[in-house]
């Protein structure tokens with residue numbers, strides 16, 4: 630368990646779960662690198678309790694237009710750490726990582742302007758960065774994926790060893806979990822689990838468990854619907870952890 634990705638339907642709670650897992654892993658003695666691979670939503674740094682966003686790694690390769698050139702067989706230049714075969718967390722230049730209390734955050738890139746073109750270069754950069762990222766024994770990477778499944782098409786999961794699918798109580802979310810489970814198996818991900826999120830009753834949790842297990846998907850744990858989490862999301866504050874610490878602890882017991 631070194632590189633974990635968190636994916637699922639839009640709004641299911643991926644970024645919230647990333648923040649909760651990052652703190653939970655840190656509390657268990659890991660140094661955690663959170664990788665923001667979502668090219669649209671800006672606020673993961675706030676959810677993690679940072680007061681600024683790191684500069685995007687995309688700028689290290691000279692912007693979107695340079696990504697494919699940089700990672701082609703014969704890179705035009707090797708000035709960026711991203712072209713190294715192995716990238717250690719310590720190699721990441723200070724402007725491109727924010728760090729506190731053993732949690733670091735890097736950001737692949739964000740869409741900034743209308744008509745700037747598609748997000749494929751960000752997908753390619755996520756894939757290459759995660760492939761080259763070399764973690765020490767006590768380090769874990771947790772990747773916040775964009776909503777949906779396009780990242781599988783771009784091969785971002787090729788070096789991920791555990792995929793966590795966040796599933797909220799909706800039929801679409803269940804269907805998407807089934808699809809992600811199949812896609813993750815196709816790229817050879819070792820472990821795929823789903824985390825139930827926004828659970829308001831035991832009945833809902835067991836209904837979802839049944840539905841998922843019928844679809845051949847293992848459930849690693851469940852996180853309750855907590856008004857405090859919703860409130861912190863509404864106000865752009867760090868994700869409140871107190872009410873769900875037991876839920877996260879159970880998930881980490883299995884994951885580790």
Ligand SMILES: Nc1ncnc2c1ncn2[C@@H]1O[C@H](COP(=O)(O)OP(=O)(O)OP(=O)(O)O)[C@@H](O)[C@H]1O
Nearest residue numbers: 639640641642643644645776853854855858859862
């Ligand atoms: N367990 C929970 N209890 C209450 N509210 C939650 C819970 N998990 C997430 N939320 C709320 O649901 C909303 C979506 O959460 P979040 O941004 O984490 O989802 P996401 O899957 O990352 O969304 P996106 O697809 O836009 O990236 C936010 O308002 C968040 O505060």
Ligand SMILES: [Mg+2]
Nearest residue numbers: 643644667670
């Ligand atoms: Mg998100």
